[in-house]
Amino acid sequence: MADLHKLTIAELSEKLAAGECSSVDIINDVLASIDATDDKVGAYLTIDRNSALEQAKAADEARASGSNAPLLGIPVAIKDLLNVKGQPCTCSSKILEGYIAPYDATVITRLRAAGAVLLGRVNMDEFAMGSSTENAALGKTANPWNTDHVPGGSSGGSAACVAADEAIASLGSDTGGSIRQPAAFCGCVGVKPSYGRVSRFGLTAFASSLDQIGPLTKTVKDSAILLEVLCGDDQLDSSSIEMEVPRFGKHLTNDTSLAGMKLGLPQEYFVEGMDPEVEKVVRDAVEHCKSLGAEIIDVSLPHSKYAIAAYYIIATAEASANLARFDGIRYGLRIDGKDPLELYEKTRSAGFGSEVKRRIILGTYVLSSGYYDAYYKRAQKVRTLIRNDFTEAFGQCDAILAPVTPTPAYKLGEKTDDPLKMYLDDILTTPANLAGNCALSLPCGFSSDHLPIGLQIIGDSFAEETILKVGHAYEQTTEWHKRKPVL
Amino acid sequence: MKYEATIGLETHVMQKTASKMFCACKYEYGAAPNTHVCPVCLGYPGALPVMNEKAIELCCKAGILLDCEINPYSKWDRKNYFYPDMAKNYQITQADEPLCIGGHLEVEVEGTLKTFTLERIHQEENAAKNTHVAGASLVDYNRAGTALMEIVSNPCMHSAADALAYLAALKQIMEYGGISDCNPEKGQIRSDVNVSIRPVGQKELGSKVEIKNMNSFAFIQEAIEYEINRQTALLESGGTVVQETRGFDANRGETFSQRTKENAHDYRYFPEPDLMPVKISKEQVEVWRSELPELPAQRRERYVKMLGLSEYDAGVLTAEKATSDWFEQAMQHTKNAKAVSNFVMGEMMRLLSEQELTISESKVTPEKLSEIIALIDAKIISTGAGKQVFEIVFNEGGKPKQIIEEKGMAQVSDDSALDGWADDAIAAHPKPVEEYKAGNTASINFLMGQVMKASRGKANPGAVMKMLKQKLDGC
Numbered sequence: 012m013a014d015l016h017k018l019t020i021a022e023l024s025e026k027l028a029a030g031e032c033s034s035v036d037i038i039n040d041v042l043a044s045i046d047a048t049d050d051k052v053g054a055y056l057t058i059d060r061n062s063a064l065e066q067a068k069a070a071d072e073a074r075a076s077g078s079n080a081p082l083l084g085i086p087v088a089i090k091d092l093l094n095v096k097g098q099p100c101t102c103s104s105k106i107l108e109g110y111i112a113p114y115d116a117t118v119i120t121r122l123r124a125a126g127a128v129l130l131g132r133v134n135m136d137e138f139a140m141g142s143s144t145e146n147a148a149l150g151k152t153a154n155p156w157n158t159d160h161v162p163g164g165s166s167g168g169s170a171a172c173v174a175a176d177e178a179i180a181s182l183g184s185d186t187g188g189s190i191r192q193p194a195a196f197c198g199c200v201g202v203k204p205s206y207g208r209v210s211r212f213g214l215t216a217f218a219s220s221l222d223q224i225g226p227l228t229k230t231v232k233d234s235a236i237l238l239e240v241l242c243g244d245d246q247l248d249s250s251s252i253e254m255e256v257p258r259f260g261k262h263l264t265n266d267t268s269l270a271g272m273k274l275g276l277p278q279e280y281f282v283e284g285m286d287p288e289v290e291k292v293v294r295d296a297v298e299h300c301k302s303l304g305a306e307i308i309d310v311s312l313p314h315s316k317y318a319i320a321a322y323y324i325i326a327t328a329e330a331s332a333n334l335a336r337f338d339g340i341r342y343g344l345r346i347d348g349k350d351p352l353e354l355y356e357k358t359r360s361a362g363f364g365s366e367v368k369r370r371i372i373l374g375t376y377v378l379s380s381g382y383y384d385a386y387y388k389r390a391q392k393v394r395t396l397i398r399n400d401f402t403e404a405f406g407q408c409d410a411i412l413a414p415v416t417p418t419p420a421y422k423l424g425e426k427t428d429d430p431l432k433m434y435l436d437d438i439l440t441t442p443a444n445l446a447g448n449c450a451l452s453l454p455c456g457f458s459s460d461h462l463p464i465g466l467q468i469i470g471d472s473f474a475e476e477t478i479l480k481v482g483h484a485y486e487q488t489t490e491w492h493k494r495k496p497v498l
Numbered sequence: 499m500k501y502e503a504t505i506g507l508e509t510h511v512m513q514k515t516a517s518k519m520f521c522a523c524k525y526e527y528g529a530a531p532n533t534h535v536c537p538v539c540l541g542y543p544g545a546l547p548v549m550n551e552k553a554i555e556l557c558c559k560a561g562i563l564l565d566c567e568i569n570p571y572s573k574w575d576r577k578n579y580f581y582p583d584m585a586k587n588y589q590i591t592q593a594d595e596p597l598c599i600g601g602h603l604e605v606e607v608e609g610t611l612k613t614f615t616l617e618r619i620h621q622e623e624n625a626a627k628n629t630h631v632a633g634a635s636l637v638d639y640n641r642a643g644t645a646l647m648e649i650v651s652n653p654c655m656h657s658a659a660d661a662l663a664y665l666a667a668l669k670q671i672m673e674y675g676g677i678s679d680c681n682p683e684k685g686q687i688r689s690d691v692n693v694s695i696r697p698v699g700q701k702e703l704g705s706k707v708e709i710k711n712m713n714s715f716a717f718i719q720e721a722i723e724y725e726i727n728r729q730t731a732l733l734e735s736g737g738t739v740v741q742e743t744r745g746f747d748a749n750r751g752e753t754f755s756q757r758t759k760e761n762a763h764d765y766r767y768f769p770e771p772d773l774m775p776v777k778i779s780k781e782q783v784e785v786w787r788s789e790l791p792e793l794p795a796q797r798r799e800r801y802v803k804m805l806g807l808s809e810y811d812a813g814v815l816t817a818e819k820a821t822s823d824w825f826e827q828a829m830q831h832t833k834n835a836k837a838v839s840n841f842v843m844g845e846m847m848r849l850l851s852e853q854e855l856t857i858s859e860s861k862v863t864p865e866k867l868s869e870i871i872a873l874i875d876a877k878i879i880s881t882g883a884g885k886q887v888f889e890i891v892f893n894e895g896g897k898p899k900q901i902i903e904e905k906g907m908a909q910v911s912d913d914s915a916l917d918g919w920a921d922d923a924i925a926a927h928p929k930p931v932e933e934y935k936a937g938n939t940a941s942i943n944f945l946m947g948q949v950m951k952a953s954r955g956k957a958n959p960g961a962v963m964k965m966l967k968q969k970l971d972g973c
């Protein structure tokens with residue numbers, strides 16, 4: 012074994028181009044790594060060994076005949092809510108048992124066109140509802156750094172497989188922090204693109220106005236390379252934005268200076284009850300950026316404290332309608348009843364987990380006649396205020412630095428009895444979704460228990476290049492991302 | 499006490515678009531079940547709607563024809579309800595910002611010109627078709643997601659006659675505008691009817707009863723009349739009308755209770771996050787306006803003023819767009835509007851109805867009819883022969899000129915042939931000859947008939963008359 016699974020997209024692309032390894036070699040190493048460690052991590056729900064090898068062979072042949080597609084021969088793991096033609100797409104739910112996707116999501120089409128090898132499907136919280144991947148009906152996922160701890164969620168499998176070198180990169184989705192929080196918990200890089208940057212077509216919707224698909228990788232550079240493939244206008248998604256996609260990967264240089272850059276520090280994001288170790292590590296990271304030449308200024312995001320309340324109204328309202336289609340009539344689980352209504356009730360009672368039911372009920376309630384104005388309408392007003400805060404802040408700075416989570420990864424089972432406590436953990440990530448901004452998470456240190464801690468870099472809408480530049484400069488001048496968990 | 503009825507209609511019209519409202523599937527009436535479906539219209543996970551621009555154009559054009567204000571900024575909403583006819587279990591529709599606002603329609607009802615006002619027209623997607631069989635329900639999603647607009651009238655009608663006149667006018671305008679084929683049998687025009695009753699003079703409307711989803715205009719009439727009688731009888735006997743939704747049983751000609759207000763759905767409308775708002779500029783509206791065809795009322799006026807047809811004839815010709823379009827095409831080949839009108843309203847309509855065909859299926863094309871008319875006008879054939887040719891072409895096809903030659907139908911105007919027939923008739927029938935000479939000029943018609951008979955209809959009547967007069971007056 013040549014330890015190819017431990018390398019990054021950038022490193023492997025060089026080796027592949029130089030003929031030092033083949034895509035089949037990479038897949039074999041990655042599959043061996045999965046065999047060696049996934050028993051402990053549990054990132055994968057399904058692994059497509061034969062198909063992955065076939066795709067790798069095809070990639071090697073394509074390279075031999077001159078192709079140099081950006082992800083040619085690179086294995087990527089897919090969060091189990093993206094539709095891939097001919098594959099199951101369970102969303103970690105019993106209600107989608109037996110469903111085989113009849114079409115490719117746009118991001119899958121783009122990955123294929125870029126030459127990527129689809130490796131398998133990774134675990135998540137059911138329908139992306141959760142922050143620990145414990146709301147998963149079909150598998151348990153652990154944090155590779157300490158398997159007694161959660162990997163975060165909802166893209167827990169996507170983060171864990173990258174951190175454990177069971178994939179070179181993965182796709183996740185972020186509705187309220189579902190890429191950034193597990194990336195922080197597992198010590199990898201995760202990017203939530205600006206709303207409209209990446210087509211949502213083929214992403215099983217949780218909350219349509221908040222969902223975005225994004226990469227989870229070992230380095231910022233890799234995220235930039237993957238992001239460039241994923242982004243772009245799509246005729247199949249009306250919310251995707253028609254604008255040119257910058258060459259994210261190419262534009263990252265070896266220049267690590269942040270001179271001339273203003274980075275904002277919102278005091279409101281160092282919340283009460285925050286783990287002191289997290290606060291210290293993040294403040295150290297801020298100091299580090301200063302040492303790279305950035306000017307650090309105070310900014311204020313006063314309405315972010317209402318983000319959780321607004322988020323759980325808007326997201327659940329949209330989810331209550333988005334999940335109505337899972338009714339047992341056309342696909343997935345069906346438990347018969349004497350009439351359609353009873354069929355719905357029986358199917359949905361048996362098919363959905365308790366967190367999903369909780370959110371459907373909450374969403375149904377806030378949209379009900381007589382309550383709409385008090386909840387949904389007010390939440391939308393709060394959303395506007397949060398967006399205005401960001402607009403004002405980005406008038407003063409180029410990007411915002413903040414923690415990703417108030418604590419490092421907690422223990423499995425620690426918060427499952429208290430959903431509200433778990434909701435509150437999303438306090439630092441939901442504002443970017445509500446505002447539609449881009450944001451990334453990258454490793455910036457460890458707790459005394461050797462658990463990773465993440466730094467969040469938030470950018471204005473469509474300012475991905477800026478946050479990638481800051482993240483890349485930080486990463487180039489620190490060593491955190493090079494540490495590996497011992498499994 | 500005297501009561502007055504108030505009626506409002508919510509009319510769903512399926513638009514003539516090549517593809518469905520939010521996906522690329524086409525709609526084809528009568529296609530094998532579930533053959534025009536895709537992840538979007540089947541509500542599969544991850545599928546997203548994409549707006550059909552043509553449907554927006556047609557909805558706005560309907561609005562322009564009905565004098566609505568076109569909303570410069572309209573948006574989409576989700577209407578939530580669980581039923582197997584809606585794959586996503588919500589319908590994409592427009593709640594508070596429809597495409598078209600207001601509008602009105604002028605209609606003649608039993609000789610009086612009335613104006614019926616509209617509240618709005620909004621765009622939405624159609625539901626699937628459910629069929630209930632023993633022990634099961636079958637769903638055909640071919641119709642699911644097709645473009646459907648809802649034209650909502652104000653409660654401004656007061657009788658079944660009002661409602662029918664309104665619907666007939668609406669249907670005619672939709673057909674003329676190329677918005678919809680409005681075929682009730684194909685479910686392309688369906689109405690929900692709201693009926694309430696109040697004592698004459700009372701300001702507030704009575705409790706509203708809604709009768710859902712009716713295709714047939716005849717049933718709509720029956721249902722309204724039944725409902726007015728039922729509610730009036732209820733109030734007269736001291737009862738009260740309950741606000742509810744009722745169905746119409748066509749076999750019994752009665753309405754029946756389906757759902758009361760207490761059990762009404764809470765549709766939990768909220769803005770559709772998967773679609774962007776629709777922005778329509780004033781310039782766009784003007785472009786659409788300029789593309790719209792002449793409406794029936796305008797055509798009728800032109801037929802009377804420019805072509806010299808009677809009001810009645812113009813009305814018959816414009817009642818259906820297909821007929822009127824056929825007439826217009828024929829008029830491109832002839833100037834004889836009266837003759838075209840007579841043929842269309844006479845031979846054409848008779849043969850079509852006898853053989854249950856539509857005008858587009860007629861083997862007599864506008865060009866062929868104009869050819870027949872030209873032959874008559876040139877006195878090559880008689881009007882009677884023209885009608886025969888029309889029927890032959892209608893049934894068997896072929897070219898009018900060829901048929902005339904083959905069947906020897908051309909008129910005879912040649913003097914030598916007519917001379918012989920005229921002499922024979924005068925010689926064989928001395929009595930009418932005497933009567934004519936004694937001053938009874940009508941007797942000449944008998945002799946004329948004899949000549950026509952001898953010529954087997956081919957003699958040119960004008961020429962025969964001239965010759966007979968010469969011979970009788972001369973001796």
Ligand SMILES: [Zn+2]
Nearest residue numbers: 521523536539
């Ligand atoms: Zn479709």
